[in-house]
Amino acid sequence: MRKMIVVLASLAFLGLAFSGGAEAADSYRLKLGHTGAPSHHYQTICTLFAKKVAERTGGKVQIDVFPADQLGKQLESVEGVMVGTHDMVLASDTVLSNWVPNMGILNLPFLFNDLSDVRKVLDGPIGARLAKELEPHGAVVIGWWENGMRHVTNNKRPIKTPDDLKGMKIRVPEGEVFVETFKALGAGPTVVSFGELYSALQLGTVDGQENPPAHILTQKFYEVQKYASRTGHIHMSSPLIMNKALLDGMPQEYRTAILETARELGPVHTKMVEELEAEQWKEVKAHGMEVIDVDKKPFREKVKPVIAAYKKKLDASIIEDIEKTLQ
Structure with a gap:
């Protein structure tokens, strides 16, 4: 059933009929969901992402953040991003491994010694290669964010x-x-x-x-x-994923703002988690x-x-x- 759903991803969008809905040809209001509580660092980093994207696009791309699985449980939300009923979700490599088995490599036990090891891998060609494997399923990894060691x-x-x-x-x-x-x-x-x-x-x-x-x-x-x-x-990473048709259909300047911001915030999120955990x-x-x-x-x-x-x-x-x- 899951494979049948994903096959329909290419039909999910026609013109500007995005799940978030385009308010005008050059204006977008998107929804970003995550599983963390409102007090979790997921909310902090997602809110920062929305703020920076709005600044870089002159307010033309607004992102509303929904914590605590308000838009659906993570598996459902990931499926939604793939088929176009959801715009973005802060997912996990574990959930994505249901479609891209190689994502499960990132969860191999004791593969990483610390979070700096994780950044070396995900910010380089290995992270790019794994991200590319998701695209045929209708979604794009726009940033590798952090969850932490378990x-x-x-x-x-x-x-x-x-x-x-x-x-x-x-x-x-x-x-x-x-x-x-x-x-x-x-x-x-x-x-x-x-x-x-x-x-x-x-x-x-x-x-x-x-x-x-x-x-x-x-x-x-x-x-x-x-x-x-x-x-x-x-270690479980938190890839931020977005519907591919939605991203591809946006003006280049907006795509650039979204992609660059998401990627820049990866190391920021990792540092945030490291500092938080010492107190936690x-x-x-x-x-x-x-x-x-x-x-x-x-x-x-x-x-x-x-x-x-x-x-x-x-x-x-x-x-x-x-x-x-x-x-």
Whole structure:
């Protein structure tokens, strides 16, 4: 069904019949959705993006920002951007891997040591290559923004080694790499949508979850979780995507303003996240969670088979190029 929907992307727009609606031939009002809470840094960076685009276009391109999945859950919103019922969404590489499997490479466990590694990869030819693979599906990656390294929280016991994860139900997002990674670590990965995660933790449907500290705070996971282990096991990037027909149909000066602004804000967002996280971990502790720093070496050893398997399953040359870039 999904493939049938995406095939219709080329028919989504006729003339100026965009989802956001063109107010006039040279004026546009667009909608940008994201999954973060209104207090999340997604809202901050999206609002900054809208402000800068409006400034660069003399107010001719206005972007309204909708947090907390107000325009639909992330999977639905990504589909909407592809077919033209949505203008823009701050997505995740994990969700995009449903259409572009190679996007899943970016979620391989312990591929990146830190956020500077991520920028080296995504701001270069590898990021451009992965972005290009999305375009046949009707969407364009206009910027690689930031989510952060992911860390495990749970309500049962401190996680210091992979053995501590055995038998534990850990919520993961939709994405095969996440499932395989936590299977390799001995846990029971369970896919739950982000909007339903708090309830799943509260009801005990899952024992724990994995996310950057911003989500622990803004989603108040500290109310239903006792332990946070700073594993930094997987990085999830936040590609900002836009409907291709909509972008292509805009005057060149507007396209340039949108693309340049989105790309310039990638490193800005990364720096923002780095600075925020230093304070966010203090807040997590202040809310009563026990924060544990782990030795990552045994975790890395456990997931080596996952990376080896994906070198056979996905484009091994991209994985090897990333490894070479980060040597």
